[in-house]
Amino acid sequence: MKIGFIGCGNMAGAMIGGILRKKLVAPDQIIATAKTRNSIERAKKEYSIGVTPDNREAASFADVLVLAVKPVYMEEVLDEIADALKPDSIVVSLAPGKTLDWFAKKLGPDRKIVRTMPNTPALVGEGMTAICPNGNLSEEDIQLVENIFQSFGKTEITAESMIDVVTGISGSSPAYVFLFIEAMADAAVLKGMPRKQAYVFASQAVLGSAKMVLETGKHPGELKDMVCSPAGTTIEAVKVLEEKGFRGAVMDAVSACVDKGRGI
Ligand SMILES: NC(=O)C1=CN([C@@H]2O[C@H](COP(=O)(O)OP(=O)(O)OC[C@H]3O[C@@H](n4cnc5c(N)ncnc54)[C@H](OP(=O)(O)O)[C@@H]3O)[C@@H](O)[C@H]2O)C=CC1
Ligand SMILES: O=C(O)[C@@H]1CCC=N1
CATH class of the missing domain: 3.40.50.720 (NAD(P)-binding Rossmann-like Domain)
Structure with a gap:
């Protein structure tokens, strides 16, 4: 071939x-x-x-x-x-x-x-x-x-x-994930971690989390709950993400991408 x-x-x-x-x-x-x-x-x-x-x-x-x-x-x-x-x-x-x-x-x-x-x-x-x-x-x-x-x-x-929806969720989404990894690493650098090490921690956490969704078959919400201890550290971060409209921003971003694909 x-x-x-x-x-x-x-x-x-x-x-x-x-x-x-x-x-x-x-x-x-x-x-x-x-x-x-x-x-x-x-x-x-x-x-x-x-x-x-x-x-x-x-x-x-x-x-x-x-x-x-x-x-x-x-x-x-x-x-x-x-x-x-x-x-x-x-x-x-x-x-x-x-x-x-x-x-x-x-x-x-x-x-x-x-x-x-x-x-x-x-x-x-x-x-x-x-x-x-x-x-x-x-x-x-x-x-x-x-x-x-x-x-x-x-x-x-x-x-x-469905192909424009695929563009929004998969074709283009590595760019959003790279932004997310970069932002998490920036925060770690802000708190004193060397940048190279910050990319390893942030990327491996994203890789492992994606693998958990694919391999356990559990709902992402259930997997999120497994990380959030009562009065713990994670729920503080989740609260800030919810206050800043993280989910809505992601949904709007994917929708904008799909709409652009439909209009090209
Ligand atoms: N990048 C991505 O993540 C994804 C891209 N796509 C799609 O893949 C396609 C390509 O995107 P991408 O690779 O990012 O684009 P790039 O701009 O990186 O690459 C385009 C390539 O096309 C070449 N080119 C431009 N005009 C001609 C021509 N007339 N004849 C021959 N070659 C030409 C360019 O040559 P030169 O370098 O010499 O200018 C370049 O090598 C697009 O339709 C994009 O939407 C789909 C999914 C994901
Ligand atoms: O931005 C673009 O046009 C292409 C389509 C999917 C990813 N990149």
């Missing part, structure tokens, strides 16, 4: 890193394109894959072609590559806002198209990806796409109507 990436920025880089780490395919089975000389040289050096400025070369090489450019560049990229695609290849989009119908109008009604929403933890094998195939993919094709995304994390097949 040959995999192509149009664009080799943050998300494609995380996916390529994850695929190579898992040895799903050899580096010479991957080709990526970028626009600037800097990005091309960086990708060559970092991944030892084929890298070219020529999008049509990637399109004619790939059995699975991942469109990893920002939505605003999608139309010009499709116009450029449409007649260079292999006849039976699968086109995978990572872009919010661009629907399966929109792609079918650009590439033809018979083209195999998959809308996905991954996230950057792919880089460390902990990605989470929503996959929405159109009606032209066989079960085998869908399995192939799942295998690619499962090489760097978990996947769920979702309805297209």
Whole structure:
């Protein structure tokens, strides 16, 4: 299987890193394109894959072609590559806002198209990806796409109507979690802890807490209650978070992200 990436920025880089780490395919089975000389040289050096400025070369090489450019560049990229695609290849989009119908109008009604929403933890094998195939993919094709995304994390097949919600809760949420970790570490530094150590404590606490939700099956509220001793330290912090509107702020933030995805 040959995999192509149009664009080799943050998300494609995380996916390529994850695929190579898992040895799903050899580096010479991957080709990526970028626009600037800097990005091309960086990708060559970092991944030892084929890298070219020529999008049509990637399109004619790939059995699975991942469109990893920002939505605003999608139309010009499709116009450029449409007649260079292999006849039976699968086109995978990572872009919010661009629907399966929109792609079918650009590439033809018979083209195999998959809308996905991954996230950057792919880089460390902990990605989470929503996959929405159109009606032209066989079960085998869908399995192939799942295998690619499962090489760097978990996947769920979702309805297209859910994909913007996935952007809010998963595609974009690593950014909110990094803010949270940074803020906790800042507080620890304020109280005298060396910064490097603060990142280890804050990140491991987030990692372990997420694992508890996934592995115990317990309600997050119950897990929170297990940490809050009567008249203890934790409930003081929880009270401040509630007073400052932490939950409402998170809900508003995720909603704003979903709405933006729907409006692109
Ligand atoms: N970053 C994330 O966390 C996530 C991103 N996504 C989606 O993934 C897609 C890519 O995002 P991201 O990786 O963050 O973006 P980046 O800006 O990091 O990367 C975009 C890449 O596209 C290249 N590029 C731009 N125009 C062209 C063109 N005409 N032909 C070929 N390559 C081109 C750029 O090249 P150069 O570097 O040379 O300018 C760059 O390598 C977007 O649709 C985004 O919404 C989805 C989920 C998560
Ligand atoms: O901000 C963005 O547009 C992309 C979508 C999901 C994460 N980053």
